[in-house]
Amino acid sequence: MATKASSASARLMISPAVLLLFMWMIVPLAMTLYFSFLRYNLLQPGDNPFVGWENYYWFVTDPSFKDAMFNTLILVGGVLAITTIGGVILALLLDRPMFGTGIIRIMVIAPFFVMPTVSGLVWKNLFMNPVNGIFGYLSTVFGFEPIDFFGQIPLVSIIFIVSWMWLPFATLILLTAMQSLDQEQLEAAEMDGANWMNRFLFIMLPHLARAITVVILIQTIFLLSVFAEILVTTNGGPGTSTTTLTYLIYVSSLFQFDVGMGSAGGVIAIILANIVAIFLMRMIGKNLDA
């Protein structure tokens, strides 16, 4: 359908989408960038003078920044590790013949569809609460001291909750990729004398490598923005032990009302996300060519 009349109308049809997304992206981004160079606090009306890199300096040298970066790293890294390894194992398991595959799949997939606020609150109260939660109950049954999850190991608890939600995602993707593996390749390997471990290491894993990379990249982008789970469980605390970069910026902006600092933080977050995004876009681009 490569006739000339269509090209003009085609451009017309794309323009609303392009325009909207452009405005959604460029205008706020430009404003954030602009604000980051001003001294602008909503609680202190008056001039908003241009102060150069001052906001960045204060944001980065604030002790909570170091904690936030550290926590972000731990959170993202921890969830990635759990979901990727767990995802591969679950995918291997679900790929096997069994009865009731449909039901088991539904059970494994379900957590991804639970909204983050529900997730956080349910885990925190019904399970991790040392007095009334199920984990607490099980501990006493076995004679252990119940762990105060959010008091003693808040970041780990959040990692646990977020992993619970994202494990289905990783599993689903890896399972899909696994099922696209040509059975004949595996059979050929078997004829060549490879046992299960060999087949896994030399054929399945390389085939999955691409999917694993995608899972890691996409999850990283979304995990950097984890918010609701922290909000409903710890509000970033105790202290700053569960404050991530996203949460820190939120606090700066909407609690301390420091537009300038919050914007500086926002720019940093964007740069971070962009680094990951570049790799992801390359992979997508290669696939679009195919």
Place this chain on the structure above:
Amino acid sequence: MARAVSNKTKIINTVVGGTIGFLIFFPILWIFIVSFKTEEDAIRAPMEVLFSSGWTLDSFAAVQARADYLKHFFNSVIISVGSTLLGLVIAIPAAWSMAFVPTKNTKNVLMWMLSTKMLPPVGVLIPIYLLFRDLGILDSRIGLTIVLMLINLPIIIWMLYTYFKEIPSEILEAARMDGANLREEVLYVLTPMAVPGIASTVLLSIILAWNESFWTIILTSAKAAPLTAFINSFSSPEGLFYAKLSAASIMAIAPILIMGWFSQKQLVRGLTFGAVK
């Protein structure tokens, strides 16, 4: 494996798979159970909760009475469905033209659109918040609908694009050879073949909008708060609240769990941007 697998192996696999699946699913099951209990029963030992306490609908009623649950439920529905429909109106023409009249820029435009989804929301938190405040659309359903539409637009366009591309162009050519003009071609051949794809996209978009937990919390307070924000209010509770939390939660997640079951394939397609087949 095309070879016959012994029933014994299948049973072992089922037990292992079933156990793991059950453990993963357990929290959801648990809140379902607890939502039918009274608050006093809810905090008893699990076995007692399960077997020796009565079932009741009190918690559901209490949730509705205390905080007008239904209003928040409708807010969620309106902004999810609204943002999806709005997105469709913009996305269908865009995806159509990219799929059927591609130019050498098409791939770049598509990739750029996807990249806007990778923007961390905190990066634009302040401008959007200030903008909404100044425009008077903070805590409004309209404002939320627009934001959610913008967030999901890249995915909607992407998914529609892939579905449109799957329609064999030969069939459209056959329609042209059969004497159909453009309108007839779109109406009688293209649309019926695209409907399943559009339906899948709608499903995924509603799910993503329903569960969105950043903007829906930050940009709302009392009036337009959807379920995500409403559940947030349980984080600072007064008194016993497990049963009420469970009741509220189950009602909040049930629709999506059901929809989610139908959209597994779409999930892979939509959220990996085609990098995994």
Place this chain on the structure above:
Amino acid sequence: MGRITLKQVQKKFGDVEVIPPLDLEIKDGEFVVFVGPSGCGKSTLLRLIAGLEDTTSGNIEIDDEDATGLPPAKRGLAMVFQSYALYPHMSVRKNIAFPMRMAKIPKEEQDRKIEAAAKALNLTDYLDRKPGQLSGGQRQRVAIGRAIVREPAAFLFDEPLSNLDAALRVGMRLEISELHKRLDTTMVYVTHDQVEAMTMADKIVVLQAGVIEQVGSPLDLYRAPKNKFVAGFIGSPKMNLIEGAAASKHNTHTIGIRPEHIEVSTKSGDWKGTVGVSEHLGSDTFLHVNVDGFAEPITVRISGDIELKYGDSIYLTPIAEQLHKFDDQGQRV
């Protein structure tokens, strides 16, 4: 009805000239086959006639009227695609009815024609099924049925048999040929299979890289190929082409002789060689003979009854009247 004339038709994709300016005439009622290797432009040419692609320059006339600017719907042609291109969401009945619906033909007439087409194509039992429930051959027939009810000036076939298995292909070939006899409508047929071309065509157009190498009846092309390309393309197994000393003896650069036109003897002949691989088809046997001094093995057809083994000595003599001569440009002398 059904005369198609191409005048200086040229097609470029961007800067690449896929079909240099080309002239062709197709008479009313003819069965014309476009044949050639992959990428020779035969499908492109068909699509230009159909109107699915625009010409870069040149005119296409259908029944002496200029159709160059007309969209496919208005050219009065019908096309059968390689993948059949059936509408998956419509039943067979609705698929066949579709073109008539577009032409706003009254319902009773539509039904009549559907019944007639279904009977002619053995589809009556399948009218209410969807394409997904049909076999390849059945789908093929639905595609043909859909084309027939348009009562077009000409039928266009784009490699319709490529997706069928070998046995089915032979059967469908006969059915399409019979259809042509019955309907007496022009058919333009594209294939890469020279057997289909030879068995079905009134006129064959051999294409290479967008250029018409030769146009003629199957026997014309078989007996008098204009150049080495056509000589090697038509006829299976391929004509033997020999250069060097053997050719100079006949005062040309290259001589050609078909496998079926070589006499074989164990005692004497023009060329001496050793038997290589032999292919036994039962009715015929094809020997690949390594002749002394020839660069390539010579393919010879002998009757199935004679038995010669690998390594046997053999003498080949080409039948003089069947010898083809080509100059150093590959053109027929």
